[in-house]
Amino acid sequence: MTLDLLVRNATLPDGRRLDIAVRAGMIVDLAPGLEAQAREIIDARGHLVAPPFVDCHFHLDATLSLGLPRLNMSGTLLEGIALWGELKPLLTHEAVAERALRYCDLAVSRGLLAVRTHVDVCDDRLLAVEALLEVKRQVKPYLDLQLVAFPQDGYFRSANAAQNLRRALDLGVDVVGGIPHFERTMEEGAASVKALCEIAAKRGLPIDLHCDESDDPLSRHIETLAAEAHRLGLGARATASHATSMHSMDNYYVSKLIPLIAESRINVIANPLINITLQGRHDTYPRRRGLTRIPELRAAGVNVALGQDCVMDPWYGLGGADMLDVAHMAVHAAPMTSREAIAWSFAGVTEMAARTMGLEGYGLHVGAHADFVLLQAADPIEAVRLRAERLAVVRRGKVIARTPERVTALALEGRPAVLDPSAYAPR
Numbered sequence: 001m002t003l004d005l006l007v008r009n010a011t012l013p014d015g016r017r018l019d020i021a022v023r024a025g026m027i028v029d030l031a032p033g034l035e036a037q038a039r040e041i042i043d044a045r046g047h048l049v050a051p052p053f054v055d056c057h058f059h060l061d062a063t064l065s066l067g068l069p070r071l072n073m074s075g076t077l078l079e080g081i082a083l084w085g086e087l088k089p090l091l092t093h094e095a096v097a098e099r100a101l102r103y104c105d106l107a108v109s110r111g112l113l114a115v116r117t118h119v120d121v122c123d124d125r126l127l128a129v130e131a132l133l134e135v136k137r138q139v140k141p142y143l144d145l146q147l148v149a150f151p152q153d154g155y156f157r158s159a160n161a162a163q164n165l166r167r168a169l170d171l172g173v174d175v176v177g178g179i180p181h182f183e184r185t186m187e188e189g190a191a192s193v194k195a196l197c198e199i200a201a202k203r204g205l206p207i208d209l210h211c212d213e214s215d216d217p218l219s220r221h222i223e224t225l226a227a228e229a230h231r232l233g234l235g236a237r238a239t240a241s242h243a244t245s246m247h248s249m250d251n252y253y254v255s256k257l258i259p260l261i262a263e264s265r266i267n268v269i270a271n272p273l274i275n276i277t278l279q280g281r282h283d284t285y286p287r288r289r290g291l292t293r294i295p296e297l298r299a300a301g302v303n304v305a306l307g308q309d310c311v312m313d314p315w316y317g318l319g320g321a322d323m324l325d326v327a328h329m330a331v332h333a334a335p336m337t338s339r340e341a342i343a344w345s346f347a348g349v350t351e352m353a354a355r356t357m358g359l360e361g362y363g364l365h366v367g368a369h370a371d372f373v374l375l376q377a378a379d380p381i382e383a384v385r386l387r388a389e390r391l392a393v394v395r396r397g398k399v400i401a402r403t404p405e406r407v408t409a410l411a412l413e414g415r416p417a418v419l420d421p422s423a424y425a426p427r
């Protein structure tokens, strides 16, 4: 039977060189030298073919709003939250949806085909929730969007947040969110974690909390999250996002905490682009890096993934939907420069992030969705090093985006990235 798509000479992230056969939106065979007829053939010429990028931590309701209504002058998380509070009453359904759709187009062009976005539920109108639910339906053919009901101003601290969070879940939002370090007291923070975990358990939903996005070494809500996830059997359905206070914690305490996190099987998401800029703002010198303890968590067997968090919004004025930027920053900020760790950083924005989101049919294996990205790189390390071009982005067996090869002399000897000498013509 004729295939819909055949990708020849693909190098997979694990180094295998083979062909990928696609029919009816699924991968139906993976083997070297496949003999088959196909309606479309892509010759990967030994370049890397990877499962699509996944951003498991993002804020789509705020993206591309940089400068509205003003800029964050201190660069702190707290000014960002205050600034977002100023913008919220000015939001319209149409503007939120338009910015989100524009971002999704950019994401797809970068091979980013699944996004977990937090959406603020502290606006009684639930305007952003409704706008993003509509966007989710619109982008479904090419991008998996997962929504988190996020009480940005505090589950207890903000007047109607508890009620609004339930309303958002009733409307079809996928995941329970929270922000314990922003509640009025440590006690209320811990109580919010317990209340939110119970909602997740009762509704059978995942939970993903902004957990200890702080330089305060005594911000220990991840301990409560791990304990509650263990008590309620949430396991891998529970996720701690940011967890930056772990950077500043006492080592003795962390030696108890990491085994607790591992035991609970919760996921941890680090957001290196944003936290390397937001954290340590109250330090003089030496100045702390704002990243959780990725190598130690990985060594304990915790599923760690990497998120982008923000693009052009009140918290971060840069970013471009490029998950390889995220991996690249993680390598530098952690730091983790072994070959194994750099290769892992690629998995942190693909496989580990997909696992965190609980994506089904993800990966390069027979029976998986035919979703993948052809990168102008020989392997995951080169992809991170060069922030490689996405030569082709495939969703359910169809090419939905292409980018021309970049002229580069940076490829390793023997693997020229530019195969056509005419491409060297002056630009």
Ligand code: FE2
Pocket: 057, 058, 059, 118, 210, 309
């Ligand atoms: Fe966030």
